[in-house]
Amino acid sequence: MNRHLGIRKYRVIYRSVVMESLQYAASIAMGFISFAIIIFVFIQLWNYMYSSPGELIAGYNKAQMIWYVMITETIWFGTPSQVVTRQVAGDIRGGNIAYLMGKPYHYCLYCLAKYTGGWSIQLPMFALSALGLGIVFVGPLPDLSPLALLAAVPVVIAGITIDAVLRLCISMISFWIEDSNPFQWLYSKLLLVVGTLFPVEIFPAALQPLVKFTPVYTVCYGPAKLIVDFSMEKYLEILLAQALYLGAALALMFYLYGKGVRKLYVNGG
Amino acid sequence: MNVIEAENLAKTFRVRQKEKGMKGSLQAILRPRIKEVQAVDGISFSVEAGEMLAFIGPNGAGKSTTIKMLTGILYPDGGRANVLGIDPAKQRKRLAYEIGTVFGQKEQLWTHLTPYDNFRFFGAIYDSPDRETESRIRELADTFELGSFLNTPVRNLSLGQRIRCEIVASLIHRPKVLFLDEPTIGLDPVVKENIRALIKQMNRELGTTIFLTSHDVGDIEKLCRRIIIVNSGRIVLDDSMDHLKHHYLNRKIVEAKLGEETALPAAEGITLLKQKGSQVRFQVDTGRLPINEALHLIDAENLEDINISNIPLETIITDIYKAEGREEKAV
Numbered sequence: 001m002n003r004h005l006g007i008r009k010y011r012v013i014y015r016s017v018v019m020e021s022l023q024y025a026a027s028i029a030m031g032f033i034s035f036a037i038i039i040f041v042f043i044q045l046w047n048y049m050y051s052s053p054g055e056l057i058a059g060y061n062k063a064q065m066i067w068y069v070m071i072t073e074t075i076w077f078g079t080p081s082q083v084v085t086r087q088v089a090g091d092i093r094g095g096n097i098a099y100l101m102g103k104p105y106h107y108c109l110y111c112l113a114k115y116t117g118g119w120s121i122q123l124p125m126f127a128l129s130a131l132g133l134g135i136v137f138v139g140p141l142p143d144l145s146p147l148a149l150l151a152a153v154p155v156v157i158a159g160i161t162i163d164a165v166l167r168l169c170i171s172m173i174s175f176w177i178e179d180s181n182p183f184q185w186l187y188s189k190l191l192l193v194v195g196t197l198f199p200v201e202i203f204p205a206a207l208q209p210l211v212k213f214t215p216v217y218t219v220c221y222g223p224a225k226l227i228v229d230f231s232m233e234k235y236l237e238i239l240l241a242q243a244l245y246l247g248a249a250l251a252l253m254f255y256l257y258g259k260g261v262r263k264l265y266v267n268g269g
Numbered sequence: 270m271n272v273i274e275a276e277n278l279a280k281t282f283r284v285r286q287k288e289k290g291m292k293g294s295l296q297a298i299l300r301p302r303i304k305e306v307q308a309v310d311g312i313s314f315s316v317e318a319g320e321m322l323a324f325i326g327p328n329g330a331g332k333s334t335t336i337k338m339l340t341g342i343l344y345p346d347g348g349r350a351n352v353l354g355i356d357p358a359k360q361r362k363r364l365a366y367e368i369g370t371v372f373g374q375k376e377q378l379w380t381h382l383t384p385y386d387n388f389r390f391f392g393a394i395y396d397s398p399d400r401e402t403e404s405r406i407r408e409l410a411d412t413f414e415l416g417s418f419l420n421t422p423v424r425n426l427s428l429g430q431r432i433r434c435e436i437v438a439s440l441i442h443r444p445k446v447l448f449l450d451e452p453t454i455g456l457d458p459v460v461k462e463n464i465r466a467l468i469k470q471m472n473r474e475l476g477t478t479i480f481l482t483s484h485d486v487g488d489i490e491k492l493c494r495r496i497i498i499v500n501s502g503r504i505v506l507d508d509s510m511d512h513l514k515h516h517y518l519n520r521k522i523v524e525a526k527l528g529e530e531t532a533l534p535a536a537e538g539i540t541l542l543k544q545k546g547s548q549v550r551f552q553v554d555t556g557r558l559p560i561n562e563a564l565h566l567i568d569a570e571n572l573e574d575i576n577i578s579n580i581p582l583e584t585i586i587t588d589i590y591k592a593e594g595r596e597e598k599a600v
Contacts, residue, residue, distance in 0.1 A: 006396060009393050012389075012390055012393035012394065013390075013394075016379055016386070016390050019382060020379065020381040023381055098337060098342040098343070099342075099372060099375050099377065101341075101342055102340050102341065102342050102361070102365060102370055103377075104366055104394060104396070105394060264342075264344075
C-alpha cells in the first residue's frame, strides 16, 4: 500500500499552511489596494464600452461582463502561485527538494496541499472584497441563483487546481534547464490577457475553438461563465473539460517529476 | 546485525563547464562542455545496529552524497546500498518511515508554527496516531528539555533550541537509524555539549543507530566509537576511535619553559616545532624515542615549567586528509 499517498498527511499540510497564513491576514489585506484599482479601471472601461446597460456584447450585458472580469480577477489575485512556481523551481535548482523528498509524502502533492492552504484563506478574502466593490459600483448580478453559485464552487476549485498542476509541470522543467521562469511568464500572460480580461465569446469565431483548447477555458472562463450565466448544458461541458484537463495535467506532472528526480543533482559537502 | 550496508557505492555528477567572459557564455550555449565529477567512488562499509559512526572528510569528499544515497535522495550510479533491509533507491518512501534525518544547514521545521504544532505535523506525516504522537511529544520534550518553549513559534527560538527541536522532529516516528549531517554547526560550546549529551542518551536509551557527519572533532571524539574517513570519494580509513588514537597518539607535544635560553639537542624522534627565547615546543615520536629519554634532553636544573600533551585529534585527522591528498598527487 502507498502510505505516502494517504489523505491525512496532506490535510495536515493544508491545515499547517492555513495556520501560517492566518498570521499574514493583515498583509493579504494590503493586496486589496492594487486589486481594487484594477477592478475600478475595468468598471470604468466597460462602462465606456457599453452605451446602455441593456446592450449585449458577445452575449453579455454590462453587469455580466463586469462581474465576469471581477470573478476572474478575484481568482487571479486570490490564488498566490509562488508555492507552485518560484518555490518549486527554487527547490529544484537549490537542491532543497532533496530534503523534502526524504519525507514520506509525495513532493508534488505536498506542494498542492500547501498551495490549497494558501488560497483557501486568501481567495475568500478577495471574494468578499470583490463582492463589496461589485455591489457598490455595478449592482447585484441579474438572474443569479444561489443554486448556480453553489454548483459553480467545485468548478472554481477544479479550475484553481488545474492551474496549479500546470504551473507545477512548468516548474518541473527546472530539472532539465536552468530557469523555468520564462515559461511561467508566458503561461501567466496567456491566462491574464486571454483568460481574465474577456470571455471566450469575445474572440473571433475562428479563434474560439482554439481558445477553448487552452487552459483558459477550464481555469478562468468556466468558473466565471457559470456564475454570470449558468446553464446545465454549459455546466456539464465545463466539468467534463476540467476532468479531462485535470487527468492529463496530473499524469504529466507525475511523469515529469518521476523523470526529473532521477536527474537530480545535489551538491555534496 | 548490520543496519546499513554499502557495497561499491558510486555516484558521478555531470557538471556544466563555462569558459570566462562573453565568448565563454556563448560557447556554453552552442557547445556545452560537461565535466564528470566522481563524488563517490566505489565505497563499501557496514554499520551495526546501535552503533554510533562518524563519517567524516574534507569538503567535497563525498560524505553528504553518500548520506543522500543511503536515504534514497540520490540514485547511485554503481554498487548497491541497503538500509534496514530496504534498497533506498527503490523504496525511498518505505525507508523514510524507518529513518530520521537532521541536516544542520537545512531547516525542516515550519518556522511560523510552534514546536508542538510542528511535532504534531511530523507525527501525522509519518502516519503516527494522534494519541501516540502526543505521548511521544511529552516523552521527547522531557528528554530534550523543551518544556519552556514548546509553544513559542520556531522563528523566535535560539539556534540551540531550534536544533533540539529539529532532532526531536526527526525522532517523532521512532526511527531505527538517525542520520545527522553536521548537527552542531554554528552552536556555542555549551549548547554543543548539551546536544551531544542528548544524542548519547538517545543512543543509549533507545538503541538508535547514529550515522554522523561533522567537521567538529568534538562531536566525533565525544560521540562516536568508530570513524570512517572519506576523501575524494573513497574510504581512506575505517577504524575504531580507540584504535585510531592508539595508532596516531604515539606523538606527544612537549612545551617547556627554561630558566635560560638553551638550544634543544638534535635527536632521532624529536621535531622542534617552535622556540622563542626560553620557551620551546617540540614533538616527540614515542615509537622512535621513549618520552622519558626525550625529557632527559632537557637540563632538569634549567627547567621552570613543562607541559606534555597528546596531538589533538583534529591534527591527526588533518594529517590523514593531507596524506591522502599527497598520494593522489603522486598517482
